[in-house]
Amino acid sequence: MRRMHLGLAMLYCGLSLGIDYPFAAFIAALVIAFGWVGLVHVPMRRLLLIVLVAFGVPFTLRQVQVAAVLGVEFWYRDVLYSVLRRVPMASTFFSVPDSLTLSKYYEAHNVIKWPGGGGPVLLLTWAFVFIRAHVATLGLLSLPLGLAGVYAGWIRHRVSGPMRAGLALLVALWMAVGVTLLVFGEYVSVFYGVLLMPLAVHWVVLLLGLTSYVLVAHRQCISSFAFGKRRFAVPAGALLLAVFVLWRVGTEVRNIVALPPVGYPGRHALAELKGHSVATLWISSAPSAYTDQWAATLQTARWLVKSPHRFVFNPDEDYYVFFEVDRDNPRYRRPDFLLIPGLQVWGLTRRCQPLSGWVLGFADGCSDLTMPATQLAGIPLYRRGEDFLLYDLRHLRRN
Amino acid sequence: MTLVALHHWFRDHATAILTAEVTRSRRWDASVVALSVVIVLGFHLWIGLRTDFVPCRLDCGETYEVFIQARNLDRFGWRYAWGLQDMASNPERNAHPMLYTHNQNLTSLPYLLLLFKLGVREIHAQAVWFTLPFLLGLAYLYLAVKAVSHDGMLAGLCLLNAASLYLLVELWGFQAHRLWSWAVTWGMVYHLVQWSHPR
Numbered sequence: 001m002r003r004m005h006l007g008l009a010m011l012y013c014g015l016s017l018g019i020d021y022p023f024a025a026f027i028a029a030l031v032i033a034f035g036w037v038g039l040v041h042v043p044m045r046r047l048l049l050i051v052l053v054a055f056g057v058p059f060t061l062r063q064v065q066v067a068a069v070l071g072v073e074f075w076y077r078d079v080l081y082s083v084l085r086r087v088p089m090a091s092t093f094f095s096v097p098d099s100l101t102l103s104k105y106y107e108a109h110n111v112i113k114w115p116g117g118g119g120p121v122l123l124l125t126w127a128f129v130f131i132r133a134h135v136a137t138l139g140l141l142s143l144p145l146g147l148a149g150v151y152a153g154w155i156r157h158r159v160s161g162p163m164r165a166g167l168a169l170l171v172a173l174w175m176a177v178g179v180t181l182l183v184f185g186e187y188v189s190v191f192y193g194v195l196l197m198p199l200a201v202h203w204v205v206l207l208l209g210l211t212s213y214v215l216v217a218h219r220q221c222i223s224s225f226a227f228g229k230r231r232f233a234v235p236a237g238a239l240l241l242a243v244f245v246l247w248r249v250g251t252e253v254r255n256i257v258a259l260p261p262v263g264y265p266g267r268h269a270l271a272e273l274k275g276h277s278v279a280t281l282w283i284s285s286a287p288s289a290y291t292d293q294w295a296a297t298l299q300t301a302r303w304l305v306k307s308p309h310r311f312v313f314n315p316d317e318d319y320y321v322f323f324e325v326d327r328d329n330p331r332y333r334r335p336d337f338l339l340i341p342g343l344q345v346w347g348l349t350r351r352c353q354p355l356s357g358w359v360l361g362f363a364d365g366c367s368d369l370t371m372p373a374t375q376l377a378g379i380p381l382y383r384r385g386e387d388f389l390l391y392d393l394r395h396l397r398r399n
Numbered sequence: 400m401t402l403v404a405l406h407h408w409f410r411d412h413a414t415a416i417l418t419a420e421v422t423r424s425r426r427w428d429a430s431v432v433a434l435s436v437v438i439v440l441g442f443h444l445w446i447g448l449r450t451d452f453v454p455c456r457l458d459c460g461e462t463y464e465v466f467i468q469a470r471n472l473d474r475f476g477w478r479y480a481w482g483l484q485d486m487a488s489n490p491e492r493n494a495h496p497m498l499y500t501h502n503q504n505l506t507s508l509p510y511l512l513l514l515f516k517l518g519v520r521e522i523h524a525q526a527v528w529f530t531l532p533f534l535l536g537l538a539y540l541y542l543a544v545k546a547v548s549h550d551g552m553l554a555g556l557c558l559l560n561a562a563s564l565y566l567l568v569e570l571w572g573f574q575a576h577r578l579w580s581w582a583v584t585w586g587m588v589y590h591l592v593q594w595s596h597p598r
Binding site: 264 | 410413414416419420421436445446451453457460463481484486487488495496497498501502504508522548552553557558560562563565567568571576578582587589590594
């Protein structure tokens with residue numbers, strides 16, 4: 001049974017590499033932190049060995065796979081450039097080729113070069129942006145509660161009962177999040193901060209659970225005080241529990257009202273266009289999932305103000321991270337349809353900023369489609385919805 | 400009163416507050432878990448029905464990307480790119496593969512490929528099946544906190560708070576890639592603790 005548990009723990013460690021490298025670093029740091037806070041009674045050397053095997057084996061196999069398919073020379077450069085672009089501290093000591101050179105290099109190997117990376121080390125800014133997004137989501141009360149959680153973790157050795165182990169877990173999670181932010185910097189502050197992808201939430205959930213537990217434990221606590229000659233008894237425990245519940249419910253209701261659930265704009269119309277190509281803003285995989293045909297993400301919205309023949313595109317200049325290998329094929333110059341989704345993308349005017357703009361939700365309902373609708377007034381509109389415009393470009397080809 | 404004495408006074412009070420325990424009651428523990436399950440399923444169903452199980456409020460990009468990668472693997476097999484993720488979306492073979500060389504997707508990609516092989520080929524139909532790994536992750540959260548603290552109420556309250564977090568938890572329960580965050584994190588914690596503290 002013990003071996004099974006160890007095997008499954010190591011399996012989950014390995015699976016974390018499938019989410020992304022920062023998340024795998026978070027899980028690896030969490031394993032080490034467990035030893036440090038005493039949640040597992042295992043020598044640190046053994047924990048390090050577990051981390052080495054659980055992460056090292058799948059990581060090495062992946063490197064062998066890439067080297068076998070694309071060659072050792074490419075693999076070596078890819079690893080080097082990726083580390084330098086993803087780990088800001090590494091890029092302060094070594095330089096990477098400029099973005100255009102890198103793009104050409106990856107393009108020659110039919111490999112995707114993801115944008116971004118290579119910025120300066122701005123630890124305080126990253127931490128600020130990361131924390132600000134979570135405070136905006138959870139409400140202002142989460143800030144003192146978070147500080148109280150850090151303090152409670154610090155004095156955990158004095159505490160007894162289930163809270164002691166809970167606080168040790170809180171400290172371990174806090175350390176793991178901190179290490180991930182320190183190593184991967186801007187990537188973590190944007191993806192796991194501004195975009196709210198699940199990382200710090202594991203700490204948040206435990207913090208809220210521990211807080212609820214303390215409040216439930218003290219729900220019958222009565223505080224008495226004197227006012228003049230009279231003494232008053234206040235059900236302080238019950239009041240604090242009620243405040244906590246009201247705060248949590250109120251915050252979630254506010255979040256649902258600000259960002260109610262919506263699907264991908266125009267998905268039903270796209271499902272009618274099986275086999276047709278689409279140019280769009282934001283990721284091209286979304287239209288492709290419905291049309292089962294190539295799609296392209298437009299680089300900028302500058303094509304809106306071009307000449308009437310503007311719907312002939314150059315994949316090298318007009319498309320952003322174009323995914324088809326045979327990019328010189330002339331068909332990629334003329335997509336059949338143009339989808340303008342009401343998403344938070346560069347080039348569309350913004351009408352509002354939910355959660356003060358500190359959290360980035362792609363489909364936040366704030367992008368104004370008036371400007372593209374006006375600019376494209378002469379183009380046949382195939383379908384229009386509250387949050388999308390879908391134009392038929394085949395008509396222009398015939399004329 | 401000096402600052403040190405003030406801190407000691409504060410620390411002692413904080414310690415006393417944190418040491419308190421909720422009276423053990425299996426019935427109450429079960430009630431909290433039941434309430435959490437109702438909230439999770441209620442939220443999940445409500446969001447799912449409004450969005451065909453692919454909500455885009457925060458992000459759905461990675462869901463579509465991994466769907467394309469799985470569709471390519473299903474369509475062209477493993478050998479043409481030796482298992483590396485392929486992002487090209489053209490149904491014709493000569494447009495492939497456009498490779499992704501960084502981390503191997505060990506969670507959502509094999510899961511979606513399995514769904515393709517089982518005949519679930521449409522993205523919204525596949526998204527309904529994301530519910531299983533998401534619920535597995537939340538079950539692991541409960542089990543892990545209980546294994547660490549030996550307190551069902553504490554574990555139940557953590558689950559209840561997770562269940563009620565709309566932006567931070569519920570919406571991500573539909574995102575093909577990130578929904579595994581729960582099973583991976585709390586699964587690792589649960590099994591590591593069980594390995595270290597055999598009963």
